[in-house]
Amino acid sequence: MIDGFIALYIFMLAAFTGYEVISRVPVILHTPLMSGSNFVHGIVLVGAMVALGAAAGPVEQVIGFIGVVLAAGNAVGGYVVTERMLEMFKTSGAKQGKAP
């Protein structure tokens, strides 16, 4: 079980981790990184699945189903968009731009 102070410790350490991981990011990567962190909270899909899995009546099923649809959209959309952005940050091998 994760409760009380264990939860507080996790919150604190994870909060510092997030802060530290981001603090050395060049401006050039801000948009992809925002998109990447948007993808990471797509983990809410796991929670939505559990909520739907435990849903009893039709009301809970509808709510759980909406949750799963939205969460899947967050995860998949977040990945696709981030991947497309980062695709363009090829390493220095691709210095010469393609002639349009």
Add this chain to the structure above:
Amino acid sequence: MNPPFSPAVIDDLIQAAYFLAALFFILGLKRMSSPKGARVGIVWAGVGMLVATLITFLYPGMHNFGLMLAGILIGGIAAWWSGKRVAMTAMPQMVALYNGMGGGAAAAIAAAELLHSGELAPAAAVLATAGALIGAVSFSGSLIAFAKLQGLINKSLRFKGQQALNMLVFLAALVMGVLIIIGHATGPLDVALFFLLALIFGVLMTVPIGGADMPVVISLYNAFTGLAVAFEGFVLQNPAMIIAGTVVGSAGTLLTQLMAKAMNRSISNVLFSNFGETSAAGGEVSGNLKPIDAADAGVMMAYGSKVIVVPGYGMAVAQAQHKVWELAQLLQSRGVTVKFAIHPVAGRMPGHMNVLLAEAGVPYDIIADLEEINAEFVTADVALIIGANDVVNPDARNRKDSPIYGMPILDADKAKNVIVIKRGQGRGFSGIENALFYMDNTRMLYGDGQEAVARLIQGIKTLD
């Protein structure tokens, strides 16, 4: 549920998978913070997500698997399809949209848990309700941000007593939340009312904010969603959700601060100041707009020794980045030094311009940010402004009464000549006049970004 494995083994498997997922998320984000490994970073995070999602199907005592698969397929395919085909310029609003969906999902989890009520311990009830409030606000707020950037909503709605109304709705939502937590209001209608109030607050909070401030707001809602996910993770006793959500919550908060700082404003200032309301405050500008034709502008650049290009949102809208790079290469082949100057908030998100220029193939080493380039404008023969406006407005330095006074700007006005490519004579996103356009050494080249740059290229090519 799987005969060879005892429930204890399955539980260990699930916990191990969540541990791996959390680890991969952090490592992935870490890699995403440097240009070299960034591409690998998202793949790692993706692997973590896949592992966590697959293992969750083994969760003990679950049913509704059909609905679950259908939901994942519907949401996943719709997002895949929209994410793949959307134009690069529309990325910011897509981030807002997907972020809103995540907030909505967190709110839905909370709703399901609250309707189950009675089973929740006091701490869990508090966090579930707090997560519901934050998630719902992030959901409706992000949708409004999406609609604004997508151009579905053009006006920033402001009226008298708006702050008071927002406060009232927020307090009402808070009171409902407290009633739910202490168990006085746990019927479906009570919970529905609570969510309705939270959703309305998200809308009300976002409608008065101007489009230029949307990046900060989207970043803030991104942090909100992270926090909501972390809270719901606690309710569901899911460490992957707690860690991933908290990491995003704090990283998103820092990113929001960095963006607000780049505009020399605080987050509360962005949220509550009704920026741009005083559109007349820019005051009168003396002088007039002096047009130039593409051939003359081309000569000016081709025979200069240094050209600094300042791209803005207009370049993104016109999809002119490829043409701009073609122009830069043409100038380079004539021995002109070309640099790109990127303002931290040019476009609709920090790094928006970098993404577009990278797409066109512009190498990093000629792209400079504000601190690096500002001293160089004095040595430039031409500053070529493409669809940028407020970020080069010298009023931010000179006029104390200007709404953007104090915002760091690119000192394009210090270049020997300034050429501004602009669609028409309209104002920038903040709605104020730009003194740069009226300066003696400024010439206006009217036209759509892409087409105007094409004319410049034509003009320079005919010189040989």
